[in-house]
Amino acid sequence: MRTGIRQVSVVVGLCALALALVLSACGGSGGSTTTSSTTAEKPEAESIPPEGTSTEAESESKPASFTGEEPSAEWPSVGGDVGGTRYSTAEQITPENVGELKLAYAAPLDPKGTKSGSGGENNPIESEGVIYAASSSANPTVGAYEATTGKQLWQTTSVDMGISPLEKATGTRGMAIGEGLLYVEMPGGYLVGLDQKTGKLEWKTLINTQKVFQYSQPTPVYWDGLVYIGQSGSDIIGGLRGFVKAVDAKTGKVAWTFSTLPKVGTPGAKTWDSKKELTDGGGGVWTNPVIDPKLGLAYFPTGNPWPDIGGRGPGDDDYMDGVVALDMKTGKLKWFYQTTHHDEWDYDCAQPPVLWEHEVEGQQVKGLSVGCKNGYVYELDRETGEPVTPVKEEELSNAKSDPKAKAEDEKLGWVKQNGEPLTEPIPVDAGEVVPHCASKNLLPPEAPDGKGFEYACAYMYFGKDHYTAGWNGTSLDWPPSSYDPTTGYTYYCANVGIHAAKLKGFGVKQTSEIETFPQLYANGEGEGATEPRQGWVTALNVEDNKVAWQVKDKSGTECAGGSATSAGGVVFVPDSTGVLHAYDASTGKEVWSYEHGSLSIDAPPIVYENEGKEYVAIAATLEGQAALLGFALGAEEPAPLTTPVKGAGASGGEEVFTSNCGSCHTLAAAGTTGQVGPNLDELKPDEKTVQTQVETGGDKMPSFKGKLSPAEIKSVATFVSKSAGKE
Numbered sequence: 001m002r003t004g005i006r007q008v009s010v011v012v013g014l015c016a017l018a019l020a021l022v023l024s025a026c027g028g029s030g031g032s033t034t035t036s037s038t039t040a041e042k043p044e045a046e047s048i049p050p051e052g053t054s055t056e057a058e059s060e061s062k063p064a065s066f067t068g069e070e071p072s073a074e075w076p077s078v079g080g081d082v083g084g085t086r087y088s089t090a091e092q093i094t095p096e097n098v099g100e101l102k103l104a105y106a107a108p109l110d111p112k113g114t115k116s117g118s119g120g121e122n123n124p125i126e127s128e129g130v131i132y133a134a135s136s137s138a139n140p141t142v143g144a145y146e147a148t149t150g151k152q153l154w155q156t157t158s159v160d161m162g163i164s165p166l167e168k169a170t171g172t173r174g175m176a177i178g179e180g181l182l183y184v185e186m187p188g189g190y191l192v193g194l195d196q197k198t199g200k201l202e203w204k205t206l207i208n209t210q211k212v213f214q215y216s217q218p219t220p221v222y223w224d225g226l227v228y229i230g231q232s233g234s235d236i237i238g239g240l241r242g243f244v245k246a247v248d249a250k251t252g253k254v255a256w257t258f259s260t261l262p263k264v265g266t267p268g269a270k271t272w273d274s275k276k277e278l279t280d281g282g283g284g285v286w287t288n289p290v291i292d293p294k295l296g297l298a299y300f301p302t303g304n305p306w307p308d309i310g311g312r313g314p315g316d317d318d319y320m321d322g323v324v325a326l327d328m329k330t331g332k333l334k335w336f337y338q339t340t341h342h343d344e345w346d347y348d349c350a351q352p353p354v355l356w357e358h359e360v361e362g363q364q365v366k367g368l369s370v371g372c373k374n375g376y377v378y379e380l381d382r383e384t385g386e387p388v389t390p391v392k393e394e395e396l397s398n399a400k401s402d403p404k405a406k407a408e409d410e411k412l413g414w415v416k417q418n419g420e421p422l423t424e425p426i427p428v429d430a431g432e433v434v435p436h437c438a439s440k441n442l443l444p445p446e447a448p449d450g451k452g453f454e455y456a457c458a459y460m461y462f463g464k465d466h467y468t469a470g471w472n473g474t475s476l477d478w479p480p481s482s483y484d485p486t487t488g489y490t491y492y493c494a495n496v497g498i499h500a501a502k503l504k505g506f507g508v509k510q511t512s513e514i515e516t517f518p519q520l521y522a523n524g525e526g527e528g529a530t531e532p533r534q535g536w537v538t539a540l541n542v543e544d545n546k547v548a549w550q551v552k553d554k555s556g557t558e559c560a561g562g563s564a565t566s567a568g569g570v571v572f573v574p575d576s577t578g579v580l581h582a583y584d585a586s587t588g589k590e591v592w593s594y595e596h597g598s599l600s601i602d603a604p605p606i607v608y609e610n611e612g613k614e615y616v617a618i619a620a621t622l623e624g625q626a627a628l629l630g631f632a633l634g635a636e637e638p639a640p641l642t643t644p645v646k647g648a649g650a651s652g653g654e655e656v657f658t659s660n661c662g663s664c665h666t667l668a669a670a671g672t673t674g675q676v677g678p679n680l681d682e683l684k685p686d687e688k689t690v691q692t693q694v695e696t697g698g699d700k701m702p703s704f705k706g707k708l709s710p711a712e713i714k715s716v717a718t719f720v721s722k723s724a725g726k727e
């Protein structure tokens with residue numbers, strides 16, 4: 001019952017009340033950088049076992065780390081349960097009392113003395129009174145923390161695990177536990193098994209054997225002796241032969257591999273134009289799989305083919321842009337559902353699917369919802385992969401209005417293998433979690449070529465003499481969605497992000513979108529756009545895939561991190577300005593928010609109950625440091641929250657640089673060795689160049705406008721221009 005409020009018998013112990021001091025003073029066991037060999041003591045006496053477990057008969061034989069088949073009041077798997085509902089049965093926090101939700105702890109996620117860091121996109125997990133979380137800092141750190149206080153139990157860094165600091169650190173999105181071990185993918189693509197109690201390295205397996213660049217390490221999920229993980233990559237730099245693996249949880253030995261880019265001679269290979277394409281055609285997996293143990297299936301969301309746009313001959317390109325359902329024990333393909341055939345728009349399915357059971361048109365359905373970067377949500381029967389709400393194959397949105405563009409693109413291979421026009425699976429009358437079509441108010445009045453736009457919808461041919469708008473490629477991205485079985489709603493965190501592009505090199509065999517497609521990442525950032533890029537939080541009713549409620553952020557604020565829901569009837573979703581919001585799960589009414597001047601959040605929230613109290617926790621970057629924040633009702637909010645503004649002055653610039661730029665750029669003064677972009681010590685850009693580049697982004701470099709404050713952009717520009725070329 002969502003209104004039930006339990007007796008709270010335990011007063012939360014706070015390890016530090018003065019937040020200004022928290023990051024240095026709240027280090028728990030002495031802030032030691034490595035505890036690999038030391039045994040972390042269990043936190044003070046009565047904190048374990050958590051309330052409730054003693055009454056459950058199977059709790060003796062089954063530690064909590066084996067749970068996760070159903071939603072619970074713990075969060076033992078990245079998606080809460082292995083089905084990825086991100087729903088907690090904790091019911092204390094309700095729309096009525098959420099106003100009393102206060103910061104209870106802020107634990108540093110990096111070893112004491114770390115100059116700067118980032119909580120990144122890390123999704124913590126919680127089990128038996130312990131939270132496990134990671135930082136996305138230069139030397140990423142994994143740690144265990146008391147669930148009621150945030151007190152550190154152990155920490156171990158990538159370097160402690162014997163991973164070279166030169167390995168590319170792109171940030172992990174989450175981890176798994178099982179068999180007494182903690183599983184997480186570290187820089188360079190090493191999946192490690194750490195002792196859950198001490199952090200000691202038990203095994204290390206190289207998953208990223210092709211050593212492709214990953215924007216983020218994918219997330220493992222544990223079930224019944226195996227750890228399931230994908231391989232990310234394939235954007236921009238390319239070269240990936242995509243796959244997913246199951247690894248023996250005890251030893252790290254690979255149990256099976258399924259190729260998301262089919263091997264030559266296998267059935268999926270026929271959907272590609274040439275053997276050459278099967279050597280580096282992409283198919284990265286950006287997040288975690290979800291699992292239905294009863295059906296024995298693991299469901300992985302799959303990424304786009306490579307090159308992202310152009311350069312491939314006709315063909316649907318299996319198993320790109322969809323969901324593969326695999327036999328958990330053998331890795332054999334049970335079914336594949338493709339949400340974009342022959343992707344020319346970078347419309348991958350980056351977020352994990354969500355499993356649910358609900359009535360649809362009078363039938364009880366074992367459903368699976370997946371949101372993809374085409375901006376659509378698909379509802380499938382997870383036993384068969386068939387849509388449960390209608391989907392129709394349709395020609396591209398401007399096929400009729402722009403026959404010239406169509407003809408031009410068809411010459412480049414944008415057709416079916418039998419030569420017929422491309423069609424794409426469009427959910428019929430589905431709710432819009434983001435706009436599916438471009439409109440005038442989303443774009444500047446003029447394209448960069450001084451002409452007007454052709455307005456289209458998701459899936460369009462690009463002409464070569466005009467910009468076509470309607471490409472919403474960054475709208476429904478990796479941030480995970482959630483499902484509340486009591487409302488029957490799935491919750492999405494998405495962004496209005498309409499782009500426009502025109503085809504430049506007509507007839508040229510393209511090697512990458514970058515060279516041949518001048519893009520306008522309007523995102524509402526273009527001058528004159530009246531409705532700048534903004535986040536939409538949407539509840540879709542699984543019964544009909546239509547909008548139950550929708551909340552639009554104020555312009556310029558994006559949705560970030562994804563959602564988590566709870567039996568108390570509250571949905572938690574952060575935004576790009578570092579505010580954590582709570583919405584009434586039934587109505588969408590905003591019922592609470594938390595903000596703090598120097599906080600930024602890119603990670604998904606989790607909800608759990610420990611010692612009779614419900615908590616909401618999230619990884620964040622607080623005052624330039626990676627921190628785990630925990631909130632509880634009536635917590636004694638740490639005293640003064642006033643701290644220096646992050647990013648002010650040249651030293652702030654260094655912090656901004658290491659957290660945001662170092663993974664791609666080498667700069668000796670910041671000690672970074674990234675190699676995706678130019679070596680800034682050699683380039684020695686002036687301040688204006690850096691500022692412009694950071695604000696607008698480049699072909700391959702993201703724009704930081706909206707992500708960094710103007711003060712941070714200024715300070716990073718000052719820092720780079722002053723320090724480039726110097727040690």
Ligand code: HEC
Nearest residue numbers: 660661664676677678685689690693694698699700701704
């Ligand atoms: C995902 C990788 C990536 C990240 C993160 C990144 N860059 Fe870049 N950067 C690039 C690439 C690639 C280029 C070169 C081509 C281009 O414009 O895309 C570049 C180019 C540049 C240039 C050269 C501009 C010129 O006109 O020559 C500067 C300066 C720069 N980046 C600064 C930064 C700063 C400062 C940050 C952090 C706020 C940052 N970059 C973050 C990839 C990245």
